[in-house]
Amino acid sequence: MTIIAPSILASDFSKLGEELRSIDEAGADWVHIDIMDNHFVPNLTFGPPIVSMIRASTKLMFDVHLMVEKPETLFLALKAAGADRVTVHPEACVHLDRTLTQIGELGIKAGVALNPHTPLSVLEYVLDKVDLVLIMTINPGFGGQSFMPSMLPKLRQLREMLKRHGRDDVYVQVDGGINRETAALVKEAGADSLVAGTYIFNHPNRREAIASLR
Ligand SMILES: O=C(CO)[C@H](O)[C@H](O)COP(=O)(O)O
Numbered sequence: 001m002t003i004i005a006p007s008i009l010a011s012d013f014s015k016l017g018e019e020l021r022s023i024d025e026a027g028a029d030w031v032h033i034d035i036m037d038n039h040f041v042p043n044l045t046f047g048p049p050i051v052s053m054i055r056a057s058t059k060l061m062f063d064v065h066l067m068v069e070k071p072e073t074l075f076l077a078l079k080a081a082g083a084d085r086v087t088v089h090p091e092a093c094v095h096l097d098r099t100l101t102q103i104g105e106l107g108i109k110a111g112v113a114l115n116p117h118t119p120l121s122v123l124e125y126v127l128d129k130v131d132l133v134l135i136m137t138i139n140p141g142f143g144g145q146s147f148m149p150s151m152l153p154k155l156r157q158l159r160e161m162l163k164r165h166g167r168d169d170v171y172v173q174v175d176g177g178i179n180r181e182t183a184a185l186v187k188e189a190g191a192d193s194l195v196a197g198t199y200i201f202n203h204p205n206r207r208e209a210i211a212s213l214r
């Protein structure tokens, strides 16, 4: 079954706890948490203290998308805050293999997120260390952007690559511009974990929104 991970970037930050309970009740599978540092991406969100504060609001898995430089400086604090997976961008990691090893040694899951221009080949020698690959379907930094259809062939190629490596168990996640229409396209191309912010949080019925993506 397709995993639906609402991105709280599109939620009302003045009542984060309530927003988390709302998506939990609406049938979400994971909570997608975007951490941005205003260096790796031109936007700034929040850090581990806020993640820790909202941890009590839901038992759903915390899927943390780190859009920061030097991501390794945050791993310990994120683990303590209750993160279940940390997904890093290779564009921000000088030593991606070392970085993924550090996440694994903390006993949390590790993901790799690829910007639209980043080729799949960066995954070739690290696939054994990840449980998720995130194909960005926008340039990271902001919610509410338009889905890039040019990422559909990349998703298909990723599926072939995972098969070749005997890693069909790795989640193929997409993030950016996902709604009812684009969800159908990415699922057909091989995605099985869908992040959606604007579509879910702006929908008059969040349960219906999540069901329509699934
Ligand atoms: O990583 C992200 C942005 O960099 C977010 O997860 C993304 O913005 C999701 O929002 P939307 O569904 O509104 O496009």
Ligand SMILES: [Fe+2]
Residues within 6 Å of the ligand: 007, 032, 033, 034, 065, 175, 195
């Ligand atoms: Fe994200």
